[in-house]
Amino acid sequence: xxxxxxxxxxxxxxxxxxxxxxxxxxxxxxxxxxxxxxxxxxxxxxxxxxxxxxxxxxxxxxxxxxxxxxxxxxxxxxxxxxxxxxxxxxxxxxxxxxxxxxxxxxxxxxxxxxxxxxxxxxxxxxxxxxxxxxxxxxxxxxxxxxxxxxxxxxxxxxxxxxxxxxxxxxxxxxxxxxxxxxxxxxxxxxxxxxxxxxxxxxxxxxxxxxxxxxxxxxxxxxxxxxxxxxxxxxxxxxxxxxxxxxxxxxxxxxxxxxxxxxxxxxxxxxxxxxxxxxxxxxxxxxxxxxxxxxxxxxxxxxxxxxxxxxxxxxxxxxxxxxxxxxx
Amino acid sequence: xxxxxxxxxxxxxxxxxxxxxxxxxxxxxxxxxxxxxxxxxxxxxxxxxxxxxxxxxxxxxxxxxxxxxxxxxxxxxxxxxxxxxxxxxxxxxxxxxxxxxxxxxxxxxxxxxxxxxxxxxxxxxxxxxxxxxxxxxxxxxxxxxxxxxxxxxxxxxxxxxxxxxxxxxxxxxxxxxxxxxxxxxxxxxxxxxxxxxxxxxxxxxxxxxxxxxxxxxxxxxxxxxxxxxxxxxxxxxxxxxxxxxxxxxxxxxxxxxxxxxxxxxxxxxxxxxxxxxxxxxxxxxxxxxxxxxxxxxxxxxxxxxxxxxxxxxxxxxxxxxxxxxxxxxxxxxxxx
Numbered sequence: 001x002x003x004x005x006x007x008x009x010x011x012x013x014x015x016x017x018x019x020x021x022x023x024x025x026x027x028x029x030x031x032x033x034x035x036x037x038x039x040x041x042x043x044x045x046x047x048x049x050x051x052x053x054x055x056x057x058x059x060x061x062x063x064x065x066x067x068x069x070x071x072x073x074x075x076x077x078x079x080x081x082x083x084x085x086x087x088x089x090x091x092x093x094x095x096x097x098x099x100x101x102x103x104x105x106x107x108x109x110x111x112x113x114x115x116x117x118x119x120x121x122x123x124x125x126x127x128x129x130x131x132x133x134x135x136x137x138x139x140x141x142x143x144x145x146x147x148x149x150x151x152x153x154x155x156x157x158x159x160x161x162x163x164x165x166x167x168x169x170x171x172x173x174x175x176x177x178x179x180x181x182x183x184x185x186x187x188x189x190x191x192x193x194x195x196x197x198x199x200x201x202x203x204x205x206x207x208x209x210x211x212x213x214x215x216x217x218x219x220x221x222x223x224x225x226x227x228x229x230x231x232x233x234x235x236x237x238x239x240x241x242x243x244x245x246x247x248x249x250x251x252x253x254x255x256x257x258x259x260x261x262x263x264x265x266x267x268x269x270x271x272x273x274x275x276x277x278x279x280x281x282x283x284x285x286x287x288x289x290x291x292x293x294x295x296x297x298x299x300x301x302x303x304x305x306x307x308x309x310x311x312x313x314x315x316x317x318x319x320x321x322x323x324x325x326x327x
Numbered sequence: 328x329x330x331x332x333x334x335x336x337x338x339x340x341x342x343x344x345x346x347x348x349x350x351x352x353x354x355x356x357x358x359x360x361x362x363x364x365x366x367x368x369x370x371x372x373x374x375x376x377x378x379x380x381x382x383x384x385x386x387x388x389x390x391x392x393x394x395x396x397x398x399x400x401x402x403x404x405x406x407x408x409x410x411x412x413x414x415x416x417x418x419x420x421x422x423x424x425x426x427x428x429x430x431x432x433x434x435x436x437x438x439x440x441x442x443x444x445x446x447x448x449x450x451x452x453x454x455x456x457x458x459x460x461x462x463x464x465x466x467x468x469x470x471x472x473x474x475x476x477x478x479x480x481x482x483x484x485x486x487x488x489x490x491x492x493x494x495x496x497x498x499x500x501x502x503x504x505x506x507x508x509x510x511x512x513x514x515x516x517x518x519x520x521x522x523x524x525x526x527x528x529x530x531x532x533x534x535x536x537x538x539x540x541x542x543x544x545x546x547x548x549x550x551x552x553x554x555x556x557x558x559x560x561x562x563x564x565x566x567x568x569x570x571x572x573x574x575x576x577x578x579x580x581x582x583x584x585x586x587x588x589x590x591x592x593x594x595x596x597x598x599x600x601x602x603x604x605x606x607x608x609x610x611x612x613x614x615x616x617x618x619x620x621x622x623x624x625x626x627x628x629x630x631x632x633x634x635x636x637x638x639x640x641x642x643x644x645x646x647x648x649x650x651x652x653x654x655x656x657x658x659x660x661x662x663x
Contacts, residue, residue: 082445084578127634133641134591136391137633140578145630151623252623260449267446274443305460312454316436319446 030325031270031318035285038292046299054295056178062291063180064090066284067239068255068262070191071232073283076266077195078228079208079275081135085124085143086236086262089117090255092150093237094244098159106166110241117237120146121230129225143259147252158251161244170245180242187235192280200227208275264311265290268318289314330650337643340636341588341603348607352614359614366493370480370564372609373502374399374557376602378580380502380509381553383601386584387513388546389526389593390444394433394451396577398426398554400570401459403562404468411471419559426555427548429455434547438540444547452577459570468568476566498560505553510598522546527594582629583608586636607632 042049068086075083097113104112123142127133161167170180195201206214207224215221236255244250263273269286271278293314297307336343352359359365378395385392406422413421429451436447470476479498513519524532525542533539562568581591587604589596611632615625 127638127641131638131641132645133634133637134585137582137585137591137637140582141630141633141637143630144626145634148623148626148630151626260453263446263449264453273446303461305465306457308457309454309461310457312450312452312457315450315453316440316442316447319442320436320440323441 030321031268031282031285031289034318035289035292038289038296042292042296042299045296049295049299052176056181058288058291058295059181059184060178061294062265062287063184064239064243064255065258065261065265065290066184066287067187067235067242068258069265069283069287070187070280071235072259072262072266073191073271073278073280074195074204074228074231075135076263076271076273077208077275077278078204078224079211080128080225080228081273081275082139082259082263083124083229083232084136084139084259085120085146086232086259087253087255087257088143088146088150089120089233089236090240090243090258091250091252092120092146093117093240094250094254095150095154095159095252097241098161098244098250099153101161101163101166106163109163109166113241113244114234114237116150117233117240118230121233122226124233125226125229128229129222151252158249161248161250166245167248168245170242180246183238183242187238188280188284191231191235194231195278195280200224204228205276208272208277210276261290264315267315270318270322286318289318330655334647337639337647338588340639341586341600341607344586344632344636345603345607345610348610348614352610356614356618358617362493364613364617368606368609368613369494369499370496371613372605373498374561375576375580375583375609376502376605377505377557377560378554378576379583379601379605380506380598381550382580382584383589383596383598384509384513384522385444385546385550386581386589386591387526387593387596388522388543389529390437390543390546391448391581391591392433392444392547392550393448393577393581394429394455395550395554395557395580396573396575397452397455397459398429398551399558399561399573399576400568401429401455401462402426402555402558403572404459404463404568404570406559407470407476407562407566407568408462408468410475415470415472415475415563419563422559422562423552423555426558427552429555430548430551433551434544437547438544456570463568463570465570467570470563470566470568473566476563479560479564498564501556501560505556506598506602513598518542523594525593579608582633585640586633590640 039050048054068090071086072083075081093113093116096116097109100112101109120142123146124135124139127138127142128135170178172179174182195204203214203219203221203224206217206219207221211221236258239258240250240255243254247254265286266278266283267273267286268289269282269284271282271286290311293310294307297310298304302310378399382392382395402422402425405425406419409418409421412418433444433447433451436442437444480496482493483495483497483500511519513522521532521537522542524535524537525539529539558573561572583604584596584601585591585604586607587596587600587602589600589604608629611628612625615628620628
């Protein structure tokens with residue numbers, strides 16, 4: 001298990017022939033096929049579906065889940081299981097950024113917001129990595145506590161952005177693409193590089209695959225755990241600050257539900273929730289599938305209330321399919 | 328202190344927490360002793376408590392159910408929405424059964440399809456919320472029979488003994504009776520003991536002839552029924568079935584069970600601990616509401632309590648493992 005490479009090419013090293021190879025290909029790329037089928041379906045249903053504007057709308061609508069999911073990928077891959085404090089990282093970063101922006105300026109505000117997220121990640125990481133507390137309950141606790149602490153600064157009110165540049169930044173476009181999506185792409189590239197080309201990345205998978213064996217083999221498992229929770233919180237914080245920019249305000253409920261959206265996207269993409277495997281492309285595909293499906297349902301006129309039913313079915317279906325194909 | 332004393336304290340920490348919280352409440356919020364405040368605590372504890380009874384069984388058998396908050400909404404919507412068509416009592420029964428149905432689906436997906444319960448019930452949490460919102464057209468549903476609804480909070484025997492009588496409402500009695508029966512079942516009935524075996528070590532339980540899948544399945548159905556019962560009672564007491572109620576109560580109930588001292592890893596804990604965990608959360612929440620503590624400060628207090636408890640558990644667990652390995656402490660797990 002220690003040598004397991006992340007994700008797609010990991011199934012076997014023995015050369016395969018004929019049908020066996022086809023099977024492996026299907027196993028590895030099934031989720032990408034699903035995505036292409038959804039795109040074709042959309043193109044058939046509506047000629048506006050593949051328009052640049054609609055595709056950008058889809059991207060914008062799932063961008064914040066994207067930040068959360070990329071962070072969550074680090075936590076799940078390393079066996080940290082889940083981070084339920086993503087809403088706190090998103091809300092606290094936006095609130096702190098806007099609260100200090102009048103005095104510290106835009107850059108100062110952004111840095112303060114990201115630092116707020118990193119502090120939440122550090123608390124999670126130290127509790128879970130060093131003291132080995134249960135991740136579900138720990139991050140549940142830090143979630144409610146951290147939102148409360150960030151609201152002390154603002155006495156519970158919504159904080160509004162008073163900075164013209166900041167209020168416009170997330171929705172302004174460069175080369176026709178909103179800045180939110182550029183930054184999401186940049187974060188995705190950083191995440192991919194960390195996971196596939198750094199020492200930390202090489203430690204994350206064995207830690208998630210077999211904690212005891214990784215520790216015995218000399219992987220600094222505690223440091224890995226602290227790192228993944230800090231990365232998750234930092235990515236969420238970047239998303240939270242952009243969300244504050246789009247809304248021109250920040251409030252405590254800004255990131256509500258994003259922790260579950262993130263888990264759903266990671267699972268739908270076919271990444272393991274229990275550690276040892278998981279890639280950035282799969283996570284992005286998971287996020288996009290949710291976005292495309294929501295968009296399709298709107299085009300089909302399915303009421304917004306019922307879309308959650310499909311989303312729930314999709315999560316179970318994707319994980320079930322993944323289990324079956326890997327057998 | 329000897330290892331045994333420390334173990335005793337660690338495993339009964341919830342009673343210490345509860346005592347401390349009560350003393351704090353008495354000092355800072357004198358009103359907390361008043362009958363309305365105590366009744367408020369019990370009424371709050373009843374809804375979360377009924378859900379927690381089901382959750383305890385699921386957690387004891389080594390699983391997790393995130394969907395109970397959505398079931399709370401679904402059952403309320405169903406139980407009140409059907410009142411006009413089939414009468415209040417059948418509607419209430421259908422509301423409870425709706426929760427059981429969600430439990431059946433959860434259990435089947437975990438046992439038959441082999442999908443992890445965290446994922447299954449996360450999906451159910453999202454989907455069931457969608458069903459509740461669709462059924463109610465995204466708006467609260469008013470019940471047709473308000474007096475039937477109010478009966479869940481009516482003192483059954485009038486003010487028999489002036490103070491005590493007000494506590495004998497169906498809502499509170501149902502909660503206590505359910506908890507007590509579940510407690511006896513887990514401790515005294517063979518099938519109840521088997522729940523601990525399944526949660527403690529599923530492979531060992533299977534090899535000793537326990538049909539483990541059936542137990543896991545039953546745990547989810549029971550948990551769904553409990554959440555359905557809680558949602559029906561909550562809906563009746565407000566005479567409103569709201570599709571948005573209980574958004575965070577799933578996680579709150581899990582927190583209550585674990586704060587009580589039932590281990591999330593399965594196989595260790597008890598109904599009485601859950602009762603104490605539920606009472607602690609209800610006491611702290613009611614006390615802070617009574618004192619008009621702002622919502623975000625309440626979040627800090629509750630989050631900190633949870634983190635402290637989880638931290639104590641982690642440190643204690645590491646310490647116990649070390650002592651057991653060193654032979655200074657028996658390895659028996661406390662299940663009562």
